[in-house]
Amino acid sequence: MAAGRKRSCNDTLLGTKMSAEIKRCGGRSAGCGVAHEPAAAAAAAAAAPGEDACRAGGGRQVEPCRELAEAGRRGTKSNLAWCVYREGERDSWLLGCAARRRGGAGAGPALSTASRLGPDDNMLDIFRGLKSFVKISHIHIDSPVFRLHYSITVMILVAFSLIVTTRQYVGNPIDCIHTKDIPEDVLNTFCWIHSTYTIKSAFHKKVGVDVPHKGIDNSRGSQEDRKSYMYYQWVCFCLFFQAILFYTPRWLWKNWEGGKIHALIMDLDVGICSEVEKKQKKKLLLDYLWDNLRYHNWWAYRYYLCELLSLVNVVGQMFLMNRFFDGAFLTFGIDVLTFMESDQEDRWDPMIYIFPRMTKCTFHKYGVSGEIEKLDAVCILPLNVVNEKIYVFLWFWFLLLAFLTTLSLLFRVLIIMSPRIRVYLLRFRFRMVRRDAVDAIVVRSRMGDWFLLYMLGQNVDCLIFRDVMHELADRLKRSPVMLPDA
Incomplete structure (x- = not known):
């Protein structure tokens, strides 16, 4: 029992x-x-x-x-x-x-x-995985603007790529109005693979009076008035490729940095430890800084190069997408703003021109007697409703990134050229460090050493960093050797 x-x-x-x-x-x-x-x-x-x-x-x-x-x-x-x-x-x-x-x-x-779990939870789990993909370490080895490129932007692009992929391969990305002579799947697949087109002059005509839809009209055999759309099956791959390009400068800097900051802080970012352990770790950090005080310039310049690559990347991607959309992307955001502010009777939607909802497709087949027959179809592209919102957001986001990165690089140039600005930055950022200690360190060290100390100050406990800076300044004051600034 x-x-x-x-x-x-x-x-x-x-x-x-x-x-x-x-x-x-x-x-x-x-x-x-x-x-x-x-x-x-x-x-x-x-x-x-x-x-x-x-x-x-x-x-x-x-x-x-x-x-x-x-x-x-x-x-x-x-x-x-x-x-x-x-x-x-x-x-x-x-x-x-x-x-x-x-x-x-x-x-x-x-x-x-x-x-x-339900399907909504499974979908959310997919996007939760992006968080670990771009997980930001508590140890900062770069600037906040640089992190926008490889963390937020990469996550946005990968999320957009997943959204477009889901809409593209789950459901019908294109639906064409067809005759009974052609199977529905055959015509849809053909028009999706071989692209569709619109009539340029039909975008400026009145819907319901001159044309049935924007971009849909009789071509009258003219090939010059046609605008072909061959990009839409490549959008998800292009977005993922853009995410890789945005992460490349981060990958380069992570390899060039070599874990130096992580090795030097030695868990000193948390000041709760025994006095013996704290004293020993501070001595190791101070000895490293003293022994390698002139050898960090190239290390810092490589980081500045990665920031420059980030600017080149975001500007280059604007031109890349402009090429991708046949020269209509560079002014895309401005055109959208102009469209929103224009009178409803006279305005012309630039999003419909780049991402049309209705397009035309031509299918040729053999007739009963062997003659080639031309079949005209009108296709609906529901995926473009998503695509237009994605690229409007990306236009403004890339513009903001380019502006912030440009300001950051100009700031770097001032730091390289002016030791006085380095002094002000250290004083402003680390107020617990004595002014005379900051002056002694900046005057007797190089730009790369300043950059390393600035990164350490962002990661090490403020009291420990203050003690290290004071002891380093005392050593420099006692040293008879004046290190040349560079």
């Missing part, structure tokens, strides 16, 4: 449906505990953490887990009951209640299957 009840409880805990499992686990938790008392009960005193975890679930108490924990207190320490929680949720909620036997022959771990 006891064996039967024991097996029933284990089968219940291994069930795949969480609702049924919790009910059955809650209904028999005490019984299972009694059945296991002679050998190994459902949980032990160690089950209390499981109960605490249940209580920490954002105010949502789950009776089955609590009953199982109570049953564990009456048993031995061979089993453990706990609750499995879903990570990343603000209000933790119960996915399952499980019991694991730690003793006995043939015993093994048993964990209930998590409740199945």
Whole structure:
């Protein structure tokens, strides 16, 4: 009888449906505990953490887990009951209640299957993966503007690429109005692969009077008035390629930096440590700075080169997308703003011109007697509704990035040319350091040393950094050698 009840409880805990499992686990938790008392009960005193975890679930108490924990207190320490929680949720909620036997022959771990997530949760999980892809370390080895390029921008571009890919390959990216002579899938696939076109002059005609839709009109055999659209199947790949280009300067700097900042801070970013350990680490950092005081210029210049590459990349991508959209992207954002401010009767939508919703497609086939027949079709491109919003945002975002990066590079030029600005920056950024110490360090060191100290000051605890700067300044004052500035 006891064996039967024991097996029933284990089968219940291994069930795949969480609702049924919790009910059955809650209904028999005490019984299972009694059945296991002679050998190994459902949980032990160690089950209390499981109960605490249940209580920490954002105010949502789950009776089955609590009953199982109570049953564990009456048993031995061979089993453990706990609750499995879903990570990343603000209000933790119960996915399952499980019991694991730690003793006995043939015993093994048993964990209930998590409740199945819906399609919306699966989609959100895909975008949550972007967070780890561009995870920013707590150790900063670059400037905030530089981080905008390889973190925020890369995440945006990859997210847009996933959105377009989902819309492009899940569902119909194109739907063409066709005759019964051609199968629907054949015409749609043909027009998607071989591109579609619009009539340029039809964009300026009145819809419903002169033309049925913007860009749709009789071509009258004229090839010069046609505008072909061959880009839309390449948008998702282009966005992903742009993300790679934005991450390239970061990849270069990460390799050139070589983990120097991480190695030098030696966990000194947290000032809570023993005085002996703190004193030893400060001495190691000070000795490195003193021994290598003239050898950081090239290291700093390589970082400035990466910032320059970031500017070249964002400006180059504006021209790349202008080429991608047949010369219509450079003024795209300005045209959109002009369109929004124009009178509704006279305005002309530039987004429809670059990303048309309705296009034309020509399909040729053999007729009954062997003659070539020309079939005209009108196609709907619902994907362009998404594409136009993406590239309007990217136009303004790239413009902002180019502006901020240009200001950052001009600032770098001033830092290289003027030691006095370096002094002001150190004084302004690290107010706990004495002014005479800052003056002594900047005067007797080089630009690369200043850059290294500035990066260290952003990562090391402020009190520890103050002590290191003061001791370094004292050493420089006692040194008879004047290091040339560069």
